[in-house]
Amino acid sequence: MDESPTVVIVPGLRDHVEDHWQTHLARRLDNVLTVPPLETDKLSRDARVAALDEVLTSVSSPVVLVAHSAGVMTVAHWARAHHRDVAGALLVTPADLELPLPESYPSLEELDRNGWLPIPRQRLPFPSTVAASRNDPLAGYRRVVGLAEGWGSRLLDLGEVGHLNPASGYGYWPRAESLVRELRESVSRAASSHATDSDAQVEHSHA
Template sequence: MTGTSKPTIVIVPGMRDHVEDHWQTILATRLREAGRTVRTVQPLVRNRLSRDAHVANVVEVMARITGPVLIVAHSAGVITTVQWAQWHDANVRGALLAAPPDFETPLPDGYPTLDELETHGWTPVPRKPLPFPSIVAASSNDPLGSPERVAGLALDWGSRLVDLGPVGHLNPASGHGPWLRSEGLVEALEHGWCHMAPRPAS
């Protein structure tokens, strides 16, 4: 593989994301139609709350890829990606991290509790800078994470923060199917147009 080879796009869905009208599914189809190689981390049938099981799924997909990868993650898939990056190494050219949830603040009814998230290994959320360029795409009215908390995650991870405006959780339940801007953000990462956010002086 050369440094100019096209990266494999790895889609990392959240716990509820792998549905036909989700933007990640639509993006994967569009990229394949354009001749790109796309791999999707399949949703868990068992142990859906297990952080280790979700990370193991990413490890399995990455092990079958030769050459560079570019990650496209949404919701809990963002936290899975960040958790994976703490212990595993791969040739990651960049990561688009869309609508990360705040697992350290109580979530709305119907979502896991703080105790459940802690028990299953999701917290504390890693705050170390990611070892690859990344973009955090944040909603201004995401019910799973306030703009201030998500901005803090982006700063700690060394990510470029992109404000999407009021798009809810950027999922079908929020009224969103296709997300055409995702293709431009993927292109920005692929071509190195994304710059790491400056770290505050220590």
């Protein structure tokens, strides 16, 4: 039996939040890793990207990324500079770091100083789904649609779910499990198909 793809959870700038859907998801899945909170340089893009890369380097099986908020931007910056194979990614309610965020969040100047700007818009080198909210206080819907187009992502319209965090009334989010299951199944199907094709080529070469 093929090994289930490893799910790597990429939190936003607030890292571990007890009642966050990513925290609930990590508890309910098998074969899952979460990028750990930073002890220092918490706002550093380079430190966030390095932390993600360190987790990915430790995994030998296929990987599915599950990112939220600024964690989506961590993934986008990571993909621009690194080349480890990723089988797929679920990118949920990305925070638009190019426009002013609500008062309790870092300022544009802080984000720029820490390397987050501009947002990478190159096509991602792996299949991805952007799950977008129509009333996200951290990103306008049309802006997120534009990001999804640039990244070559499938767009999933979640409707009005705020920022899909506890402040928006979302702790446990059952749909996360079904979306991750779909990603894992598609990865397993692709791996199985590739193995079958390889076997066929071997048989043909010995015919």
